[in-house]
Amino acid sequence: MIRLAIQKSGRLSEDSLNLIRECGISFLSSSYKLKTEATNFPLEILFLRDDDIPGYVQDGVADLGIVGQNVLVEAGFPDLEVEKLGFSKCRLSLAILRSEGYNSVADLQGKNIATSYPQILGRYLAGEGVQANLHTISGSVEIAPSIGLADAICDIVSSGSTLLGNGLREVETVFRSEAVLIANQNLSAEKQELLEQLQFRMQSVRRARRNKYILLNAPVASLDAVKALLPGIKSPTVTPLAEEGWVSVQSVVNEDDFWHITGQLKAVGAEGILVLPIEKMIS
Ligand SMILES: Nc1ncnc2c1ncn2[C@@H]1O[C@H](COP(=O)(O)OP(=O)(O)OP(=O)(O)O)[C@@H](O)[C@H]1O
Ligand SMILES: O=P(O)(O)OC[C@H]1O[C@H](OP(=O)(O)OP(=O)(O)O)[C@H](O)[C@@H]1O
Ligand SMILES: [Mg+2]
Numbered sequence: 001m002i003r004l005a006i007q008k009s010g011r012l013s014e015d016s017l018n019l020i021r022e023c024g025i026s027f028l029s030s031s032y033k034l035k036t037e038a039t040n041f042p043l044e045i046l047f048l049r050d051d052d053i054p055g056y057v058q059d060g061v062a063d064l065g066i067v068g069q070n071v072l073v074e075a076g077f078p079d080l081e082v083e084k085l086g087f088s089k090c091r092l093s094l095a096i097l098r099s100e101g102y103n104s105v106a107d108l109q110g111k112n113i114a115t116s117y118p119q120i121l122g123r124y125l126a127g128e129g130v131q132a133n134l135h136t137i138s139g140s141v142e143i144a145p146s147i148g149l150a151d152a153i154c155d156i157v158s159s160g161s162t163l164l165g166n167g168l169r170e171v172e173t174v175f176r177s178e179a180v181l182i183a184n185q186n187l188s189a190e191k192q193e194l195l196e197q198l199q200f201r202m203q204s205v206r207r208a209r210r211n212k213y214i215l216l217n218a219p220v221a222s223l224d225a226v227k228a229l230l231p232g233i234k235s236p237t238v239t240p241l242a243e244e245g246w247v248s249v250q251s252v253v254n255e256d257d258f259w260h261i262t263g264q265l266k267a268v269g270a271e272g273i274l275v276l277p278i279e280k281m282i283s
Contacts, residue, residue, distance in 0.1 A: 001042045002194040005062035008034065008047035012179055015087040016066045020045070023201035042194060053182070054080065060184045063191050064198070070156065070177040074119050080182035083199050086206055090158045092117055092175040095168040097145045102171050108132050108152055114144035115154035117175075124174045142166040208281040212258060215250050215274040222269040223247060229264050233283075252278070 006016040009031070017029070020043075027038040027045060034047045046062055053065040054075035065080075068088055072078060094113070096102055105128045114135045115121050125132055135150055142162050144150040154174055157163060163170055181202065183195055218226045223238065230236045232251035239248045249270075253261055262273055 001037075001044055002191050002198075003044045003046060003061075003063045005046040005048050005053045005056055005065040007050040007053070007066070010050060012050060012066060012068065012088050015085075015179065019066075019085065019087075019202060019205065022205045023198065025201075043198075051075070057182050057184050060186065063184050063187055064195065065182045066179055067182060068177050069180055070117060070120065070175060072180065072182060073175070074117050076119065077182075080185065081180045082183045082195070083181040083202060085179040085181060085202070086209075088177075088179040090156045090177050091173050092120060092154060092177065093157045093170045094121075094152055094154050094172040094174060095142075095157075095163050095170050096152045098167050098169045100151075102169075105130055105172055111151040112149075113152045113154055114141050114150035116141055117154060120175050121154045142168060204280045204282050207283065208278040210255055211252050211278055211281060212255055213250070213276040213278050214253050214262075215248065215272075215276070216265060216270045217241060217246055217248055217272045218265075218268075218270045220245050220247055223249070225268040226265060226270055229261055229268070252281075 007013045020027075025038045025041045025043060027036045027043075029036055029045075036045050037043070038045070048056065050067055050071055053062070053067045054072050054077045056062040057065040057080055058077050066085065068090070069081070070090070070092055072081060094105070094108070105125075108125070109130050110132065112133045112135060113121065114137050116136065116138055118134045118136045121134060135144075137144065141153045141155040143166060144153050146167060153168065157170060160170065181199070187195060214230065216226070226249055227236055230249065230251040230253065236249050236251035240246075241248055258275070265273060
């Protein structure tokens with residue numbers, strides 16, 4: 001049995017649970033139970049505050065965890081990271097009151113900065129040769145400048161609406177973060193094997209999410225142009241249609257390239273383009 005710690009309730013919780021379920025792992029969860037066992041994989045799930053997860057994994061209380069890189073690096077255990085998970089993407093940024101002028105990070109010399117990330121911010125400022133007074137607060141950091149608690153803040157930004165709503169503007173990006181899978185560095189051989197199975201499943205789920213299955217009809221005369229646009233995993237599948245001179249082409253496209261490629265496919269004569277989600281993608 002391998003033990004995985006995830007956030008009980010917060011920004012990471014839903015995506016962490018969805019990822020585990022999409023890996024084909026079933027379990028019962030209720031908001032009162034802080035521990036559950038999977039029914040079809042030797043996995044126990046612990047529901048914790050995210051700040052506690054890196055320390056628990058470092059100490060071996062939990063074998064694995066899902067946490068933001070911001071919390072992992074702040075806790076001082078960056079080496080526990082084993083897999084990027086692609087969700088909860090955000091950045092740690094410095095922000096000041098919108099009414100204040102700003103030229104460069106040197107303007108923060110000697111200023112008071114409120115943050116929940118004194119380690120990450122301290123290292124960043126030292127790298128920039130700036131000395132400032134850091135005030136560590138654990139939440140609602142964006143309120144600090146407007147109540148005279150600090151001249152600037154360093155906190156998590158995603159859409160920027162919290163900054164906007166508090167009269168702040170972002171001036172520097174200090175750190176970029178996403179959710180990561182972390183693991184204790186002294187796992188037994190059996191647990192290491194379970195970790196590898198989990199990583200393999202997570203990679204298959206993530207690859208599938210990034211890709212779409214595409215089917216289309218094209219005149220035989222356009223086939224070379226269509227094939228050039230749709231390389232597929234190995235090469236596209238091409239089958240003849242009942243109608244003479246036409247083929248059906250099936251392939252896989254990356255979601256990022258999707259709209260660009262479909263436009264080009266239409267331009268070379270493709271018709272009846274269907275796009276389907278992929279559930280798992282095993283390389
Ligand atoms: N607005 C956001 N967009 C994307 N990711 C975010 C956002 N806010 C936070 N995150 C990421 O999600 C993690 C958890 O954020 P959350 O706000 O739930 O933490 P918390 O309030 O400290 O929770 P806990 O009660 O577990 O201590 C953050 O450390 C960060 O990695
Ligand atoms: O740029 P935005 O999209 O506005 O997101 C940034 C905000 O999101 C997070 O807080 P959250 O809403 O999770 O609340 P919390 O402070 O209670 O954790 C974070 O602490 C920021 O305040
Ligand atoms: Mg927390």
